[in-house]
Amino acid sequence: MARVTDEQVDFILADFTKRGIVLEDLRDDLLDHMCCIIENEMSEDDNFYRFYEYVLPRFFKEELAEIQRETDNLLRFKNFYSMMKMLKLSGILTVIFSLAGALFKTMHWPGAGMMIVLGGFFFSLVFLPLLIALKMKDDASKVDKAVFALGFFLAMVMAIGLLFKLMHWPGANILMIGGTVSFTFIYVPIYFFSRYRRPELKFNTAVNTVLMLACGGIFFSLFNLSFSKKYLDSMKSQNLEIHENSLLIYASNERLLAATDDSLAKQIHLTTVELDKELEQVAEALVEDPKLHHTQDNAKEIKEKIKTYNAVISTIKDDKITAVDLAPLQVFDRLDAELKIRILTNIQQQIAINENLYLTAL
Amino acid sequence: MYSSELIKGTLKTIVLNMLKEHGKMYGYEIAQKVKELTDGKIQITEGALYPTLHSLEKNGELDIEKQFLGKRVRKYYSLTEQGQQTAAVKVNELTDFINTMKFLLDLEPKISNG
Numbered sequence: 001m002a003r004v005t006d007e008q009v010d011f012i013l014a015d016f017t018k019r020g021i022v023l024e025d026l027r028d029d030l031l032d033h034m035c036c037i038i039e040n041e042m043s044e045d046d047n048f049y050r051f052y053e054y055v056l057p058r059f060f061k062e063e064l065a066e067i068q069r070e071t072d073n074l075l076r077f078k079n080f081y082s083m084m085k086m087l088k089l090s091g092i093l094t095v096i097f098s099l100a101g102a103l104f105k106t107m108h109w110p111g112a113g114m115m116i117v118l119g120g121f122f123f124s125l126v127f128l129p130l131l132i133a134l135k136m137k138d139d140a141s142k143v144d145k146a147v148f149a150l151g152f153f154l155a156m157v158m159a160i161g162l163l164f165k166l167m168h169w170p171g172a173n174i175l176m177i178g179g180t181v182s183f184t185f186i187y188v189p190i191y192f193f194s195r196y197r198r199p200e201l202k203f204n205t206a207v208n209t210v211l212m213l214a215c216g217g218i219f220f221s222l223f224n225l226s227f228s229k230k231y232l233d234s235m236k237s238q239n240l241e242i243h244e245n246s247l248l249i250y251a252s253n254e255r256l257l258a259a260t261d262d263s264l265a266k267q268i269h270l271t272t273v274e275l276d277k278e279l280e281q282v283a284e285a286l287v288e289d290p291k292l293h294h295t296q297d298n299a300k301e302i303k304e305k306i307k308t309y310n311a312v313i314s315t316i317k318d319d320k321i322t323a324v325d326l327a328p329l330q331v332f333d334r335l336d337a338e339l340k341i342r343i344l345t346n347i348q349q350q351i352a353i354n355e356n357l358y359l360t361a362l
Numbered sequence: 363m364y365s366s367e368l369i370k371g372t373l374k375t376i377v378l379n380m381l382k383e384h385g386k387m388y389g390y391e392i393a394q395k396v397k398e399l400t401d402g403k404i405q406i407t408e409g410a411l412y413p414t415l416h417s418l419e420k421n422g423e424l425d426i427e428k429q430f431l432g433k434r435v436r437k438y439y440s441l442t443e444q445g446q447q448t449a450a451v452k453v454n455e456l457t458d459f460i461n462t463m464k465f466l467l468d469l470e471p472k473i474s475n476g
Contacts, residue, residue, distance in 0.1 A: 009433040028435045029389050029412050035434055036390035059408040067409045074417035 002042045004035045012052070020065030023072075030059070030067065080137070083130055090126040094119050113167065120163030128156045147187075147194050154183040158219070168331065177223050184216030235338040242345040243283075249352035250276075256359040264315070268358055271312045272351050275305045283344045290337035299332040306347070313354060318361065321354045363405055373406065373414050375456045378423065378441065378449035386427060386440035389415065415439060423448050 004012075012034055013027065021027045034055070042051045060066045097119030104112035132152045136145055161175030188209055195205040257269055282298045303326055310323040328343045335343070369376075380392050387395070393406045418424045423445035427438040441449060 004434075006433045023416075025437075026412055026416060029415070029437060030408065031434050032388065032431075032436045033390045033393075033408055033412075036388075061409070067412055070409065070413040071416050074413050075420050 002039055002044060002046075002048070004038055004048075008038075008048055009035070015052075016064065019063065021068050023068055026068060026071055076137075080134075083134060087127065087130045087134065090122045090130065094123040094127055097122065116166055117163065120159060120166075124156045124159035124163065128152050128159070143194055147191055151183075151187050151191065154179050154187050158183060168334065170334065173223070177220075180216055180219045180223060184213065184220060188212050188216060232338060235342065239338065239341050239345050242342075242349050246345065246349045246352045249349070249356050253352065253355050253359055256356070256362075260359065260362055262362055265359060265362065268312055268316075268355055271305075271309045272355050275302075275309050275351060276348055278302055278305050279344045279348050283341050286337050286341050286344075292337065294333070295340065296333040299329045302344075302347075303329050309351065316358060318357060320357050322350070324350060363403060366407065366410065369404060369406070370410065372456060373410055374418065375449075375452040376404070376406070377411070377414055377418065378445060378452055381424070381439060381441045382446065382449045386438040388436050388438050392439075418445070 009031065012031055016027050016030060021030060034052070037055050038048070038051060041055075042048070056064070097115045101112050101115030101119050104110075104115060132149045135148045135152070138145060157175055157179035161172050161177075161179050164170075164172035164175060191212070192205060192209045195201045196209075198205075253269070257265060278301060282295070282302065285298075286292055286295075306324045306326060306329075313321060313323055324347055328346075332340060332343065376396060377392060380395060381387060384395065389408075389411055393408070393411055397405050415424065419426060419439070422442060424439045425442050425445075427440065429436045429438065
């Protein structure tokens with residue numbers, strides 16, 4: 001009976017690996033099986049390599065990797081294939097929707113918001129969770145699985161945050177910044193230290209770590225770029241200018257009003273003054289304390305006044321006199337102080353001009 | 363030798379029953395034993411045997427005992443408690459199936475009133 005030597009064992013192992021048997025347990029089984037065949041069936045004077053080549057085709061129909069695939073198929077859980085299909089589908093949909101959304105957004109075509117939301121939805125709530133679920137069922141070690149799952153989870157948080165930011169939904173900042181900080185400063189180090197000691201992963205780990213740190217760093221600094229001091233100052237001075245212009249128009253309106261006894265003019269003046277007082281009050285409060293929160297009550301009050309104002313204005317037949325748009329006030333509470341003041345001063349200016357237009361047309 | 367199509371559906375039952383009858387066995391041993399018992403009529407191919415063994419093990423039907431032989435490892439498979447039950451169920455099922463097939467293919471006509 002021939003005895004399989006250690007070199008021959010190494011040879012068989014290497015050949016099995018080369019032929020696609022990567023599952024270690026399976027490789028051990030097949031190796032022992034092959035050795036048994038050789039030891040039991042090979043005649044003393046036969047050549048090991050020739051006999052090996054002769055026996056091997058018994059193991060498969062077309063190639064040895066069949067056994068590995070068949071084992072994989074049997075070991076996978078039930079929903080594996082449908083999950084893979086979903087993964088592919090949601091991946092493709094994510095790419096299509098986000099690319100189309102980006103294009104539509106830059107071109108200002110309708111439907112951009114919808115596409116971006118769908119793209120973000122498929123990515124963060126279908127694609128990434130599926131990826132986590134599939135990764136958890138993988139053959140990788142528990143640590144690897146946990147590390148990857150954490151990474152995908154943080155990616156999910158960041159993607160959802162980005163989506164919220166794009167859609168101006170509340171909570172975006174905390175999601176984005178929280179996700180990015182934990183990704184860059186917690187996940188990346190964990191990823192690096194859990195992998196760099198393994199020689200086969202070392203290079204890829206180093207490259208990926210650098211890439212992820214760079215991306216995380218860029219994201220982090222981008223999120224922290226609120227608009228610059230220069231921009232803020234120019235906003236302020238513009239707001240002031242608009243306000244002063246409005247005051248001049250008001251002064252002119254007072255003079256014109258004194259010269260007429262049109263009853264509608266008086267009514268317009270009254271509602272204008274009423275609304276202006278409210279606007280002035282809120283604007284002053286904001287100038288005094290730019291961090292003033294909870295301005296939604298003010299916005300509601302202003303909206304009511306605008307509705308009364310618009311009702312009066314609508315009786316005038318003049319194309320140049322326009323009703324005040326309520327839309328900017330819908331998001332009022334979420335805006336920055338200077339932007340809030342800009343909205344208020346714009347309305348102030350508009351109603352001043354409206355009154356002026358009416359008075360000068362008399 | 364029977365076609366692999368025929369063997370495929372019964373392989374799990376064969377493997378479980380072999381282990382039930384003979385205690386712990388390794389892969390090559392199972393294949394050889396089956397071949398020997400059936401006069402070479404049933405030859406389990408490596409491509410079918412090992413995927414089946416691995417899936418049975420994953421489902422908790424089999425236990426593994428490793429024996430190191432120099433550089434290689436021999437894995438002895440044996441039935442777990444659950445495996446014992448499954449083996450019994452599978453054998454009963456197959457017996458029933460064989461009887462049904464006999465009847466269906468008219469090899470053993472039942473006594474009728476005619």
